[in-house]
Amino acid sequence: MSSNPLLDTWVTPYGLPPFALVNADHFLPAFAAALAEQRNEIDTLAAASDAPTFANTLGAFDRSGRLLARVRELFFNLAAAETSPALQKVELEIAPLLAAHNSAIYMNAALFARINTIQTQADSLGLSLEQRRLLDRVHLDFVRAGANLADASKTRYAQVVAKLAELTTQFSQNVLADEAGYQLLLTTEADLSGLPVFLRNAAKAAAEARGIKDAHAITLSRSLLMPFLTFSERRDLREQALTAWLARGEQTGASDNRPIALEILKLRLEQANLHGYKTFADYALVDRMAGQPAAVQELLGKVWEPAKQRANAELDAIKATALATGSTHPIEQWDWRFYAEKVRQTRYQLDDAETKPYFELNAMMGAMFDCAGKLFGLAFEEKLGVPMYHPDVRTFEVKNAQGALVGIFLSDNFARASKSGGAWMSAYRLQSRMADTDVIPIIANHNNFAKAPAGEPTLLSLDDVRTLFHEFGHGLHGLLSNVTFERLSGTNVLQDYVELPSQLFEHWALESVVLDKHAKHYQTGASIPAVLRQRIEAARLFNKGFETVQYTASALVDMAAHALTSYDEFDLVGFEKAELARLGMPSPIPMMHRLSHFRHLFAGDSYAAGYYVYMWAEVLDADAFDAFVEAGDPFDAPTAERLHRYVYSAGNTIEPRDAYAAFRGRAAKVEPMLRKKGLLEQV
Numbered sequence: 001m002s003s004n005p006l007l008d009t010w011v012t013p014y015g016l017p018p019f020a021l022v023n024a025d026h027f028l029p030a031f032a033a034a035l036a037e038q039r040n041e042i043d044t045l046a047a048a049s050d051a052p053t054f055a056n057t058l059g060a061f062d063r064s065g066r067l068l069a070r071v072r073e074l075f076f077n078l079a080a081a082e083t084s085p086a087l088q089k090v091e092l093e094i095a096p097l098l099a100a101h102n103s104a105i106y107m108n109a110a111l112f113a114r115i116n117t118i119q120t121q122a123d124s125l126g127l128s129l130e131q132r133r134l135l136d137r138v139h140l141d142f143v144r145a146g147a148n149l150a151d152a153s154k155t156r157y158a159q160v161v162a163k164l165a166e167l168t169t170q171f172s173q174n175v176l177a178d179e180a181g182y183q184l185l186l187t188t189e190a191d192l193s194g195l196p197v198f199l200r201n202a203a204k205a206a207a208e209a210r211g212i213k214d215a216h217a218i219t220l221s222r223s224l225l226m227p228f229l230t231f232s233e234r235r236d237l238r239e240q241a242l243t244a245w246l247a248r249g250e251q252t253g254a255s256d257n258r259p260i261a262l263e264i265l266k267l268r269l270e271q272a273n274l275h276g277y278k279t280f281a282d283y284a285l286v287d288r289m290a291g292q293p294a295a296v297q298e299l300l301g302k303v304w305e306p307a308k309q310r311a312n313a314e315l316d317a318i319k320a321t322a323l324a325t326g327s328t329h330p331i332e333q334w335d336w337r338f339y340a341e342k343v344r345q346t347r348y349q350l351d352d353a354e355t356k357p358y359f360e361l362n363a364m365m366g367a368m369f370d371c372a373g374k375l376f377g378l379a380f381e382e383k384l385g386v387p388m389y390h391p392d393v394r395t396f397e398v399k400n401a402q403g404a405l406v407g408i409f410l411s412d413n414f415a416r417a418s419k420s421g422g423a424w425m426s427a428y429r430l431q432s433r434m435a436d437t438d439v440i441p442i443i444a445n446h447n448n449f450a451k452a453p454a455g456e457p458t459l460l461s462l463d464d465v466r467t468l469f470h471e472f473g474h475g476l477h478g479l480l481s482n483v484t485f486e487r488l489s490g491t492n493v494l495q496d497y498v499e500l501p502s503q504l505f506e507h508w509a510l511e512s513v514v515l516d517k518h519a520k521h522y523q524t525g526a527s528i529p530a531v532l533r534q535r536i537e538a539a540r541l542f543n544k545g546f547e548t549v550q551y552t553a554s555a556l557v558d559m560a561a562h563a564l565t566s567y568d569e570f571d572l573v574g575f576e577k578a579e580l581a582r583l584g585m586p587s588p589i590p591m592m593h594r595l596s597h598f599r600h601l602f603a604g605d606s607y608a609a610g611y612y613v614y615m616w617a618e619v620l621d622a623d624a625f626d627a628f629v630e631a632g633d634p635f636d637a638p639t640a641e642r643l644h645r646y647v648y649s650a651g652n653t654i655e656p657r658d659a660y661a662a663f664r665g666r667a668a669k670v671e672p673m674l675r676k677k678g679l680l681e682q683v
Helices: 024-047 054-063 066-081 085-106 109-124 129-144 151-181 197-209 222-231 235-246 258-274 280-285 293-324 336-348 352-358 361-376 462-479 500-506 512-518 530-538 544-561 572-583 613-631 637-648 656-664 671-676
Strands: 184-186 216-218 379-382 394-399 405-414 424-429 432-434 437-439 442-449
Touching (some): 066 085, 066 442, 109 129, 184 235, 216 222, 258 572, 280 293, 293 671, 352 530, 361 379, 361 512, 361 637, 405 462, 424 462, 462 500, 500 637, 544 572, 613 656, 613 671
Parallel strands (some): 405 442
Antiparallel strands (some): 184 216, 394 405, 432 437
């Protein structure tokens, strides 16, 4: 036994991290040991005297770095879900070290020479489809990381990547600091005017979690802020709250992200130039389904003008409703949700206060587990008493139809100051079959729902329910993975394909057969009334123009920012404003993510020049669910079996277009996505 639990064998249930034994001081020495271990493994691989083969090079490379993977996944999960000043300090120190370590591996000339030799001989080696896919992907990984660059360029490229790792970490921490540091305290009944009971309870719980008595708090958790903007009668407070939300990362001081984002953009352009590309967008799109920026612009262009037309029609209804209530002020960004809710209540007799009692969190988790069982034969059993990093985290064994354990699922649903905003899936361990050993995945879902007071149930909005199912779709992608090599496991797919399993699973959330079984009133146990289900379905396209404009504007600005060939005299806020004006952005609609807090773009590079991927995947998910519609059953067994085989379990073993065509029998069509958004009639 060492003095560092991160370096010991983890004698824990399912090989989970020993959360109770780990503190921030353990990570730097553990990283040092893990980095050294993988360096030795790579040096041995690169210096091997025997002829390179798939087994002794690609297979061995995929198996390398096991200790580092274990330490890294634990650290970054904690840094996102239960951070602290001490962890954030380590995060800033370790980010450039990890980047330098990866650069050293992927620029190792001797190792790349061995991989390149196998690549040139690939057609004659009799490789399986999965082996060939691994070879192609790893070879491309090396090329995109700079393996083919001249020595001088390699040195500069490694410096760029290390600096980017440092800056993206700081960007994310700054957003978290602004989110954690803000609270709008509601201390009088007038402050609470219009807020339904569920929101009052959640705001009370948020205040108590921050040690504040006799008050309610609106934080920058989406599950608190958006309902507040929807229901608060206090226009002045709505303005304060939304202004704080939009200003994250854009305030002079320690958390100002404007200079950081600019430096990131400059370094990304240099990165692309070193590879011979004119822009970062050109470089990024090479390894995505879209292939080039023009394909992205074509897709976004099909949606942008029709979405604006629909949003303008929605705005007319909002203005009429505002006038009918005696309001003569212009509709501002902090007004839209408030008056849109009144339109929804009038037009569809539908509001969150009526629907939420039928969508209790535990019941909705049961619904998503039930859907996974019907589609894929999975069963989820909660295991109590498993030590976790926070009391709110729940642990589930996941078994297949034969009763075999196939994974561990961790569910972390509630917002807190120590947790990043938004919702995401992550892994503590990926599925693989390395050295003939079955490695079962440990997959986590993180949401930021507003937690109800002690003893009260947490009730979800319809948007919350979709988010719950969305992240679980990602989770299933990790849990159902059935591949040999970790590099190809689960969600390690192209970025504009990774959202297909998540967005597709959202479709089951509000299916009638699911609602009939699981949407029960949390007090009476009564099933959701048929008339309420009908009103939910009738309102399905409500406010879709607003939502689509919000998203598409962010995707277009992302592409524009990463398509520049120079950032001389570039002003982040000014560029965003000018680009929105050029696009004709409706002024009462805010972007979904402004550049100063756009973590998808600047907290890492996965979604840089890639926020469009949600819409690209939406083309796929809408078309994919139509396969079940055409079969006449949302749980049609043959369709589900193809979905399991070619999408959820295949990882990156099949080229995405081929995988989708194998499931669907053809390429995806764009019309189902346009219909889903209510835009077909606008085209």
